Amino acid sequence: MTLLRHTPKEITERKALAINPAKTCQPIGAMYAALGIHGCLPHSHGSQGCCAYHRSTLTRHYKEPISAATSSFTEGASVFGGQANLLQAANNIFSVYEPEVIAVHTTCLSETIGDDLKQIITKARKDGKIPEGKEMLGASTPSYVGSHVTGFSNMVKSMVSTFAKNTNERNGKVNIIPGWVEPADMEEVKRIAAMMGVDITLFPDTSGVLNGPLSGEYRMFPEGGVTIEELKDSGNAIGTMALGEWCSADAARWLDSNCKVPCTVLDMPFGLKATDRFVDTLRVIAGTSVPDSLAHERGQLVDMISDMHQYTFGKKVAIWGDPDQLISMCEFLVSMDMWPVHVVTGTPGKRFEARIREITKDLPFDINVKAGGDMFLLHQWIKNEPVDLLIGNSYGKYIARDEDTPLIRWGFPILDRVGHQYFPTLGYKGGLRLLEKMLNAILDRKDRDDPEETFELVL
Amino acid sequence: MHGPVGCAAYTWDIRGALSSGRELHRLSFTTDLREKDIIFGGEPKLEAALMELIERHEPKAAFVYSTCIVGLIGDDLEAVCRKVADKTGIPVLPVQSEGFKGSKREGYLAACNAMFRLVGTADVSDIPELSVNIFGDFNIAGETWIIKEYLERMGLTVVASVTGDGRVDDLRRSHGASLNMVQCSGATLDLAKMIEEKYGKPHCRVSWLGIEDMADSLYKVAEFFADKDPEIMARTTELVRSELEGILPGLARYRKDLEGKKAAVYVGGAFKAFSLIKSFRHLGMEVAVVGSQTGTAEDYAELAEVTDPGTIIVDDANPLELQEFIKEKDVDVFVGGVKERPIAFKLGVGFCDHNHERKIPLEGFVGMLNFAKEVHASVMSPVWNFVPRREKRHRNAGKECSHDR
Ligand code: SF4
Ligand code: SF4
Numbered sequence: 001m002t003l004l005r006h007t008p009k010e011i012t013e014r015k016a017l018a019i020n021p022a023k024t025c026q027p028i029g030a031m032y033a034a035l036g037i038h039g040c041l042p043h044s045h046g047s048q049g050c051c052a053y054h055r056s057t058l059t060r061h062y063k064e065p066i067s068a069a070t071s072s073f074t075e076g077a078s079v080f081g082g083q084a085n086l087l088q089a090a091n092n093i094f095s096v097y098e099p100e101v102i103a104v105h106t107t108c109l110s111e112t113i114g115d116d117l118k119q120i121i122t123k124a125r126k127d128g129k130i131p132e133g134k135e136m137l138g139a140s141t142p143s144y145v146g147s148h149v150t151g152f153s154n155m156v157k158s159m160v161s162t163f164a165k166n167t168n169e170r171n172g173k174v175n176i177i178p179g180w181v182e183p184a185d186m187e188e189v190k191r192i193a194a195m196m197g198v199d200i201t202l203f204p205d206t207s208g209v210l211n212g213p214l215s216g217e218y219r220m221f222p223e224g225g226v227t228i229e230e231l232k233d234s235g236n237a238i239g240t241m242a243l244g245e246w247c248s249a250d251a252a253r254w255l256d257s258n259c260k261v262p263c264t265v266l267d268m269p270f271g272l273k274a275t276d277r278f279v280d281t282l283r284v285i286a287g288t289s290v291p292d293s294l295a296h297e298r299g300q301l302v303d304m305i306s307d308m309h310q311y312t313f314g315k316k317v318a319i320w321g322d323p324d325q326l327i328s329m330c331e332f333l334v335s336m337d338m339w340p341v342h343v344v345t346g347t348p349g350k351r352f353e354a355r356i357r358e359i360t361k362d363l364p365f366d367i368n369v370k371a372g373g374d375m376f377l378l379h380q381w382i383k384n385e386p387v388d389l390l391i392g393n394s395y396g397k398y399i400a401r402d403e404d405t406p407l408i409r410w411g412f413p414i415l416d417r418v419g420h421q422y423f424p425t426l427g428y429k430g431g432l433r434l435l436e437k438m439l440n441a442i443l444d445r446k447d448r449d450d451p452e453e454t455f456e457l458v459l
Numbered sequence: 460m461h462g463p464v465g466c467a468a469y470t471w472d473i474r475g476a477l478s479s480g481r482e483l484h485r486l487s488f489t490t491d492l493r494e495k496d497i498i499f500g501g502e503p504k505l506e507a508a509l510m511e512l513i514e515r516h517e518p519k520a521a522f523v524y525s526t527c528i529v530g531l532i533g534d535d536l537e538a539v540c541r542k543v544a545d546k547t548g549i550p551v552l553p554v555q556s557e558g559f560k561g562s563k564r565e566g567y568l569a570a571c572n573a574m575f576r577l578v579g580t581a582d583v584s585d586i587p588e589l590s591v592n593i594f595g596d597f598n599i600a601g602e603t604w605i606i607k608e609y610l611e612r613m614g615l616t617v618v619a620s621v622t623g624d625g626r627v628d629d630l631r632r633s634h635g636a637s638l639n640m641v642q643c644s645g646a647t648l649d650l651a652k653m654i655e656e657k658y659g660k661p662h663c664r665v666s667w668l669g670i671e672d673m674a675d676s677l678y679k680v681a682e683f684f685a686d687k688d689p690e691i692m693a694r695t696t697e698l699v700r701s702e703l704e705g706i707l708p709g710l711a712r713y714r715k716d717l718e719g720k721k722a723a724v725y726v727g728g729a730f731k732a733f734s735l736i737k738s739f740r741h742l743g744m745e746v747a748v749v750g751s752q753t754g755t756a757e758d759y760a761e762l763a764e765v766t767d768p769g770t771i772i773v774d775d776a777n778p779l780e781l782q783e784f785i786k787e788k789d790v791d792v793f794v795g796g797v798k799e800r801p802i803a804f805k806l807g808v809g810f811c812d813h814n815h816e817r818k819i820p821l822e823g824f825v826g827m828l829n830f831a832k833e834v835h836a837s838v839m840s841p842v843w844n845f846v847p848r849r850e851k852r853h854r855n856a857g858k859e860c861s862h863d864r
Contacts, residue, residue, distance in 0.1 A: 006486060006516065016507035018464065018491040025465025047527050049558035053469035056797050065778065065801045073559045078531060096777070108463050109527040109559060112497060143463040144494050144528075216847040218782045218805045346464070376486075395471075398485075 005402070007376060009383045019376035020395065022320050023346025025143030026151025028054040029180065030105035031068055033155035036186075036204020038225030039100030041093060042068040045086055045115065045138075046107025061413040062183075062210045062421055067220045069093050069102075073109055082115050083123070090129045090136065097220060101135040101228060105155060111142035135228055137162040147347040148412075149246050149322050152180045157251040159203055163228060164235035166259035171233055173199045174285050175240040175261065179247030179268055179324050180412065181426060183211040183224075188424035189243075189269075192279070195294050198286040201230050201237060211421040235259035239285040243278070244268045244324030246347065268324045268426070270434070271332025272301055275427050297428040304432060305336050308439055311459070315442060316385075318342040318399075320378055320392040321411035323352045323371070329391065329410075330359050332431070338389075338438075341367050342381045348372035375399070389441055406441035410434070460489045461505050461536065462526030467491075474815045476597045477604075478624050488512055492528065501534050509543045509551065519627035520550040522573055530557035550627075552576055562753070564645065571649040574621065574630060578654060581628065583635025588687055590616040591680065592633050594651055595642035596667065598623025599815060602822040606667050609702075609823065613681060613695050614688060621647050634658040638683055640665045640676070643730035667822035668734035670741060674699045702824035710741060713831040716839055718743035720791040725750045725773070725781060725799060726813055729758035735794060735813070736765055742831055747788035750776055778802055791838045807846030809837030 027044055031054050034042040044051035051070035058066040071077070071085040086104065093102055104117055117138030130136050139158040141151040156177060176193070178186050187207040193200045208224020234240075234255065240263040242252035252263035264285070269278035276298075283290055305312075315338045319329055323345050333340045343356050352371040360367050368381050379399045386403065390396050393411040400407035409417050410425065424430040443459055450456075460467035467489030478484060490496070490504045505523070513521060521543075525536050536553040544551040552573040556566045591610060596603045603623035610617055618636040619629035633639075639651040639662035651662035663683065665676035681695040722744050724735045729751045736746045749762055750773030762772050771784045778799075785793065785806055793803035796814035803810040811833050813821065819829045 006481075006483060008515070014511065016490060016504040017511055018467075018489050020471065020487050021464050021468045021489060021491065023464060024468035025463055028465070047558035048562070049527075050465070053465070056473075057469055059798055059801060063801055065798070065805060067778065073527075074561075075559055078527070078559045097779070107527075108465075108497075109531065112528055112531050142494070143465050144492050144497050147464070212805075214805060214807060214846060216805075216807045218778060218802050220779060 007379045007383065007402075009380060011377070011380045011384070014377075018374045020374055020379075020398075021346055022344055022374050022378070022395070023147035023149075023322075024057075025050075025108070025148060026141035026146060026154065027105050027107055027143065028057060029148040029150065029152030030103070030139050030141045030155035031055075031066075031151075032058060032180065032206070033152045033159075033204045034103035034105070035066070035209050036206040036225055037101060037103060037159065037231070038223075038227045039221045040103050040225065041097055041099035041101075041220075043086075043089065043093070043102050043104045044068060044070045044107060045082055045104050045117065046071060046109040047073045050107045050109075057413055058210075060415045063418065064210045064212065064421075065218060065220075067097075069097075071110070078109060078113060081113055082110050083120050086115075086120050087124055087127065087129055090124050094129070094131050094134060099134075099221060101137065103155065103158075104136065104138040105141040105151065106139075107141070108143045111140065135163075147322075149180060149324075149347050153247050153250050156204060156248060157254055159226075159231050160234060160251045160255050161258070163231040164255055164259055165232055166235040166261070169236055170238055171236040173201050173233070173237045174282065175234045175237045175252070175255065176200050176202050176282075177240065177242045177248035177251055178202060178205075179242075179244035180322065181243075181268065181325075182420050182424070183207040183209065184420065184422050184424040185426035185430065187211075188426045188430060192294065192427055193282065195291055196279070196282060196286070196288050197291075198282055198288060201234050202226060203231060203234070235261060237261050239264065241266060241278070241281060241285070245351075246323045246349075248324075267331070268328045270325065270328035270426055271431055272298075272305070272335055272428075273331055274328045275431060278427075294428070301428045301431045301435070304435055308435070309337060311439060311442055311446075312435075313337040314339060315389055316341045316387040317389045317391060318344075318378060318382055318387045319390075320344040320375065320396065323347050323349065325411055327352070327355055327359070330356055332434070334359055334363070336435070339363055339365075339367075341365075341385060341387060342378055343367065343369040344373040344375070344378040344381075345371050346374060379403075388445075389438065391438075406445050408434075408437050408441055410437075460487070460524045460526065461501065461529050461534070462489065462492055462524075463528060464489055464491045466524075466526040474597065475599050475818060476623055476815075477601050478598070479604075480624070480626065483516060483518065497528065497532055500532060501529065502539050505534065505536075505539050506543060509539070510546065513543070513547045513549060513551075518549065520552060520577060522552050522554055522570075524554045524556050526556070527558045530555075530560065550577060550580075564753070567646045568649050570622075571647060571653065574650055575653045577627060577630045578650075579631070579634045579658065581631035583632050586618055586632065586635035587616050588637060589614055589684055589691075590618050590636040590638075592618050592636045592639045593620040593623070593642075594639050594647040594662070595645070596620065596623045596822070597815070599817055600820040602667065602820045602826065605820055605823040605825060609677060609698060610680070612698050613677065614691055615680070615684070621650065634660060636660065638663065638680065640680060642666060643728070645728065666730055666734050668731065668826070669738040670703070670824065670827050671737050672734050673822075673824060673827070674703075699824075706824050706828040709828050710831050713835040714741070714743045717831075717835060720744050720838055721747040721788055722834075723748035723781075723785050723788065723790040723793045723808075725752075725776070725793070725795045727752050727796065729754040729762065731813065732758075732762060733765065736762075738827060738830060739834075741827070742834065744791075744834075746770060747790055748773065748781075748784045750774060782806060792834055807843060809834070809840065809843070811837055 031042040055066045139155040183206040203226035240252040242248035242265045249265045255261040256263040267274045269275040356369040390407040394415040471487035540551040554573045556569045619633035666672035748771045792809035
């Protein structure tokens with residue numbers, strides 16, 4: 001018996017029905033982004049259920065307590081609007097939990113009712129619901145548009161549009177917007193920048209918030225996160241690097257047009273080439289050079305790629321997840337002579353498909369790529385054209401089991417493994433880790449499946 | 460799931476409610492409403508989605524869940540369901556479960572209303588007198604199967620289990636069972652009442668958690684059937700005796716280590732809290748902090764009665780308050796749900812999942828032993844030796860934590 005035996009091989013077009021979604025809704029992205037602000041309590045403006053789901057899902061992925069509040073809509077609020085609920089909630093939250101800042105996002109419900117966060121927050125300030133020195137920001141995150149990635153991007157954009165000011169004093173820093181990556185990856189961005197001697201403002205920054213130690217204390221607001229001061233000052237930076245068009249570009253462009261901070265939109269630095277571009281751009285903006293220590297790390301990655309090429313060459317891979325990650329992963333795979341044959345993101349957008357086709361255009365065949373797809377479609381593709389390796393979030397485990405194909409968990413959410421909180425996959429070191437994982441999966445499988453005569457000690 | 464993608468994505472296969480059937484419930488189906496559906500209505504999409512699904516999977520019935528937004532844009536779920544039912548010939552049942560309409564409780568009621576439409580639609584002539592329904596159990600980690608086995612050993616036929624490992628065909632005949640046993644979580648109490656009202660079949664409240672509640676529940680059921688089957692009491696007594704015999708030595712072993720340790724309990728329904736307090740007593744442990752999210756005033760009064768003086772009783776506490784109580788009482792293990800787990804661990808306190816995400820059965824007699832084993836494993840874990848707050852205490856105790864399997 002296999003779990004997904006309900007997946008038929010024949011593919012028929014589906015317009016009205018999504019099966020096993022490869023995306024989720026905007027607010028969870030906004031919630032994750034908000035957790036990357038120091039002392040921030042995310043607030044879900046809608047019914048209780050939504051907030052409970054977002055918190056539980058983030059908890060399962062990060063294995064950390066996730067604090068968030070909700071406006072707890074009832075039938076009344078859904079008729080008369082949720083302004084009263086939000087004002088009341090703000091008041092309570094500031095007095096009970098004492099956050100530095102509340103980051104409000106909407107839900108399907110408050111969006112459809114037509115609640116205007118900007119106006120409600122202005123009113124909250126006027127009515128004295130926001131204590132002196134405290135802040136409140138809001139992002140509109142209707143889930144029937146885009147996906148969780150859109151929600152992330154909207155909240156990040158609100159961070160700059162709410163706080164950033166150009167006060168005509170360039171601060172010599174570079175803004176880096178890392179996009180929806182793990183806390184460990186954010187830490188890695190900071191490590192690389194420090195190696196290069198560049199002073200950066202990273203936002204959001206969930207490192208130190210969602211990968212904390214066991215301290216014997218539960219702290220609602222741990223050490224980490226970008227501060228409001230830093231966000232204000234981001235308008236004075238010498239440049240902004242947005243990692244990922246989908247996650248980060250909007251905020252960077254806002255800073256460019258409103259604060260005259262020039263922006264560069266890059267792919268997320270996963271894999272060799274994307275990390276090269278990241279390092280090079282940072283070098284140029286900050287006017288520094290690449291230190292030997294970093295060149296050394298790069299050399300190690302190139303070394304491992306060449307050493308192991310015989311095992312990566314021609315391996316077929318299916319990948320799914322979020323657009324920015326997939327673009328970089330796809331490029332990384334192609335650069336190692338691996339073949340990403342099926343690529344699915346749940347996030348809609350034709351640009352994504354074009355980009356993936358561009359990256360894979362020199363492969364000896366046409367690949368399958370879909371924006372706005374789901375896991376059911378991916379599984380059908382795999383049934384028609386099997387692969388050697390699966391790379392994506394935990395939702396691929398059904399396919400992995402059904403097709404007996406190794407799975408590397410990478411992306412969001414990971415509900416059944418740990419490590420992503422602590423070990424980066426970004427940058428050169430992260431590239432090494434990704435490659436190690438791929439090789440382990442491929443070689444474990446080879447050792448398991450090789451007949452006795454060809455089973456070898458040395459690989 | 461009729462709504463935007465999130466509502467369906469978050470509920471996709473997150474419950475360990477096991478099924479001996481087709482596992483279709485482990486897929487996630489949604490209309491993934493987009494902006495234009497919100498403006499122009501989602502009915503056509505829902506109809507097309509249902510037609511496609513029913514054609515492909517040929518289910519015995521379909522349940523359609525409405526989310527907040529559907530309530531708001533005014534899709535006529537009832538009409539779409541009726542239309543699809545006519546076309547496909549299977550029952551298509553709307554569950555009016557918009558989140559803003561109320562808490563989980565209202566959601567349960569919506570589900571009961573939908574299920575009740577199936578009840579009474581199949582022949583019950585072959586159902587024996589000695590028959591029951593298991594209500595309010597979700598077969599987490601296979602728990603319903605354990606209970607079912609006990610009942611069968613008592614000589615009873617289980618007609619339907621709702622909803623754990625439930626079947627549409629069984630539900631249709633569930634009005635034929637002589638007694639509905641309702642686990643006190645309240646989820647299916649409404650359904651039992653509806654059946655009682657329309658078909659005159661009584662219900663009784665039961666709990667399958669902990670030794671006393673488990674035994675009491677079985678005796679209660681046996682008593683109900685005693686005049687029809689004079690032997691049933693003897694069989695039940697024998698069952699309880701032999702089950703207890705199987706677990707008591709194990710419990711005693713765990714108790715040796717756990718004697719005098721303290722627990723905090725923070726669960727959804729109050730019924731669970733009661734069972735847990737008794738269970739911890741069997742392990743020689745004291746429940747120093749107890750609370751629930753949905754308890755009523757009477758529940759709290761009753762909690763105060765059954766707990767030791769000095770026990771902190773909390774009503775819907777926030778995490779900061781929970782932390783204070785846990786520290787104040789210096790508890791050794793915390794029993795709660797998914798959101799409390801990381802909080803307990805941050806504090807360096809053991810944890811036992813007593814919610815829908817538990818991976819081992821905690822119901823039945825064997826469940827009590829499992830519970831003891833899990834509490835023991837967590838409380839006695841050597842990792843607590845490395846937790847700042849506890850280091851001293853363990854050193855003073857002069858005794859290394861040990862595992863006993
Ligand atoms: S899709 Fe909309 S309604 Fe559903 S959980 Fe997300 S925000 Fe809430
Ligand atoms: S939209 Fe409503 S039904 Fe969906 S998760 Fe939120 S509260 Fe629940």
